[in-house]
Amino acid sequence: MTSMVNYSKDIVDLLPELHVCCLRIENLHDRVDVTDSVNENIVFAKQTIDKLQTESAIDSISHWRRAYRKAGIEPTKFRMAAESLLRRLRKQGNLPETLHPLVLICNALSVKHCLPIAVLDTDEINGNLWVSYTKGGERYLDFNGNEILMPSNEVSFIDEKNNAHARKWSHKQSGLSVVRNSTQNAIIIIEALSPLQNNESLPVIEELKSLIDKYWPGSIAECSIRHSNMLISNY
Helix, strand or coil: CCCEEEEHHHHHCCCCCCCCEEEEEEECCCCCCCCCHHHHHHHHHHHHHHHHHHHHCCCCHHHHHHHHHHCCCCCCCCHHHHHHHHHHHHHCCCCCCCHHHHHHHHHHHHHHHHCEEEEEHHHHCCEEEEEEECCCCCEEEEEEEEECCCCCCCCEECCCEEEEEEEEECCECCCCCCCCCCCCCCCEEECHHHHHCCCCHHHHHHHHHHHHHHCCCCEEEEEEEHHHHHEEECC
């Protein structure tokens, strides 16, 4: 089970304003109905989209597009996770529905706050995670069960057994650590680029903690917020 999410110095040097919240959750199950909470947040997101008409007009999306370019990722070809969800919401009017309740909640909060929120099954992660450029040869499992050897210099979430848990940063998750109905332990990773002061939080974090306490009381094992240089560890 993973205990820490670290970032390479290369990534932090590119984005000194980066800060990351991690929530570890234990004793998870899928026997809850989160429909009302999900719909409430989706309604808020739709109001933002209706007002601005396009995802690129949202400040946090434009910040992440610039960050992706800095990291060598074409942001309109490989969209950041929250932008992909917002784009689907604008075009189709809904989000994916046949997912684990925790993922449904995180997706709804992701479009409401326009931030990437990753949810991973920690029992499928070997040791700690690093958000880093790949060295080449890391193993990525797609959703069809095919193993792909990663090229070098692509941003991914990489564990201690050389498994890559994402493509193009938050563009596409690995099928290895996707949260399923059988998942019991998970980690939620929220990445943000707006500066925070010491002990300051983000509204999305408090909302997420409140919803987790509502549907899975007592399941939050740990919550941490780390800023820029506090994130650095060599991969």
